[in-house]
Amino acid sequence: MDESLFYIAGGALVAVTLILSLVGMRSGRFPSGNVLAAGLVVVFLLVAATAVGAVELAQHEQGEKLEEANTAADVTEAEDTAAGQDAGAAPEPTPGGGSGEGASADEGGKVFVAAGCGSCHTVASLGSDAQGTIGPNLDTVLAGQDDAFIEESIVDPDAVVAEGFPGGTMPATYGSELSPKEIDALVAFLSQSAGS
Numbered sequence: 001m002d003e004s005l006f007y008i009a010g011g012a013l014v015a016v017t018l019i020l021s022l023v024g025m026r027s028g029r030f031p032s033g034n035v036l037a038a039g040l041v042v043v044f045l046l047v048a049a050t051a052v053g054a055v056e057l058a059q060h061e062q063g064e065k066l067e068e069a070n071t072a073a074d075v076t077e078a079e080d081t082a083a084g085q086d087a088g089a090a091p092e093p094t095p096g097g098g099s100g101e102g103a104s105a106d107e108g109g110k111v112f113v114a115a116g117c118g119s120c121h122t123v124a125s126l127g128s129d130a131q132g133t134i135g136p137n138l139d140t141v142l143a144g145q146d147d148a149f150i151e152e153s154i155v156d157p158d159a160v161v162a163e164g165f166p167g168g169t170m171p172a173t174y175g176s177e178l179s180p181k182e183i184d185a186l187v188a189f190l191s192q193s194a195g196s
């Protein structure tokens with residue numbers, strides 16, 4: 001139902017009411033049976049049309065709002081699924097879970113910056129927060145590496161020393177400084193963001 005129809009019906013109702021009262025004032029014979037009956041029928045029809053119009057208009061607006069809300073929800077859902085797949089983690093993150101599953105890649109990016117990894121490593125997705133050159137560019141060296149390798153590189157950096165970079169430079173203390181949850185988040189973030 002179009003909005004303008006509703007206004008037209010409403011306007012016509014006002015017009016008919018005015019005409020009827022004018023006729024009533026002018027004519028001494030008013031209300032004569034014929035005029036009254038015809039007028040009442042027209043008024044009734046217009047009232048009915050306006051009421052239907054109002055209801056349909058309200059439903060229409062409600063429907064639009066629902067649609068908007070649904071679209072917004074769809075987008076968030078799609079983003080969640082994409083992030084979950086990229087991180088190789090379950091789509092439903094388990095808050096507080098200690099296992100690698102469900103660790104949030106977003107959180108990992110924050111841990112990366114907060115722990116100071118960015119002062120030695122470059123990760124393009126973190127922009128100016130991670131442009132270090134003392135350690136290897138993680139976008140390059142982590143391409144194709146699995147989660148286990150990434151985790152080992154963080155908690156025991158000298159287990160495998162990246163080619164062309166000095167061993168014993170990256171702090172070996174992250175395994176005890178960071179919580180298991182933070183390390184999981186870091187691994188999720190690096191496997192998703194770096195190397196892709």
Ligand code: HEC
Pocket residue numbers: 112115116117118119120121134135136138141142150153154157158160161162165166167168169170171174186
């Ligand atoms: C003081 C500088 C420094 C800091 C801070 C630092 N790293 Fe490193 N990192 C290095 C150096 C140098 C290497 C290369 C030598 C090696 O593999 O141990 C390295 C290697 C790595 C590797 C392995 C790359 C490969 O292919 O072997 C990963 C992964 C890594 N760092 C992640 C991190 C994370 C995550 C943090 C923060 C929690 C961090 N680093 C903090 C200097 C640093």
